[in-house]
Amino acid sequence: MIASTYPFTEESHAVGATGDGRALVLLPMTPAAATVLAPAIASIGPWAHYNFAPADLEASLLVTGDGAIRYQLTCDGVPAGVVIIRSPWLAGPYLQILAVLPALQGTGTGTAVLKWYETTAMAARMRNVWLCVSGFNVDAQRFYERYGYTLIGHLPDLMRDGDDELLMRKSLAGLVIDASG
Numbered sequence: 471m472i473a474s475t476y477p478f479t480e481e482s483h484a485v486g487a488t489g490d491g492r493a494l495v496l497l498p499m500t501p502a503a504a505t506v507l508a509p510a511i512a513s514i515g516p517w518a519h520y521n522f523a524p525a526d527l528e529a530s531l532l533v534t535g536d537g538a539i540r541y542q543l544t545c546d547g548v549p550a551g552v553v554i555i556r557s558p559w560l561a562g563p564y565l566q567i568l569a570v571l572p573a574l575q576g577t578g579t580g581t582a583v584l585k586w587y588e589t590t591a592m593a594a595r596m597r598n599v600w601l602c603v604s605g606f607n608v609d610a611q612r613f614y615e616r617y618g619y620t621l622i623g624h625l626p627d628l629m630r631d632g633d634d635e636l637l638m639r640k641s642l643a644g645l646v647i648d649a650s651g
């Protein structure tokens with residue numbers, strides 16, 4: 471049976487390695503991983519900015535059957551981040567959450583995940599990949615722009631008054647899969 475989140479599946483996915491050679495693997499989210507990851511994610515980035523409660527975040531990491539797939543990102547076997555993908559979304563998937571814990575930030579981890587996200591969508595002949603980034607999160611905007619994502623629209627007051635979210639898209643049409651790893 472084709473997964474309802476096709477082409478993203480409830481399996482282990484090797485996504486590459488950090489700059490210093492530690493293995494990065496996506497695994498299906500588990501209650502034990504959610505317990506560790508939720509408070510850590512709640513204390514960083516947009517989740518801290520929006521005051522997400524760790525318990526609510528933990529519950530949201532364990533939802534199933536809503537068209538999104540939830541992974542724990544592991545580094546040498548240790549939970550180190552969260553990846554949530556909604557697929558299909560709009561002629562391609564939507565990266566709902568990409569969160570790398572602070573100890574791993576700046577090590578090439580986000581780059582490896584983004585590359586795997588795009589390669590997986592391209593292999594399934596999807597035309598686009600999508601994501602949102604907060605207007606205040608200029609470091610993450612720079613990260614996504616570096617990899618070819620462009621601004622499609624401002625979503626004013628999406629999460630709360632006074633904060634914009636930015637919808638970004640990368641067109642995959644005409645791109646060739648890079649098999650160099």
Ligand SMILES: CC(C)(COP(=O)(O)OP(=O)(O)OC[C@H]1O[C@@H](n2cnc3c(N)ncnc32)[C@H](O)[C@@H]1OP(=O)(O)O)[C@@H](O)C(=O)NCCC(=O)NCCS
Nearest residue numbers: 515568569570575576577578579580581603609610612613
């Ligand atoms: C944004 C993020 C996924 C990038 O992953 P990463 O493994 O740190 O990134 P890489 O090492 O592959 O690339 C480095 C780039 O990531 C971005 N980045 C690094 N630390 C970051 C941080 N704390 N917050 C946001 N972006 C960051 C910068 O653009 C950096 O490029 P620079 O060297 O020119 O400053 C990761 O830093 C993160 O999860 N940050 C906190 C949560 C967040 O903002 N997530 C994105 C929500 S849309």
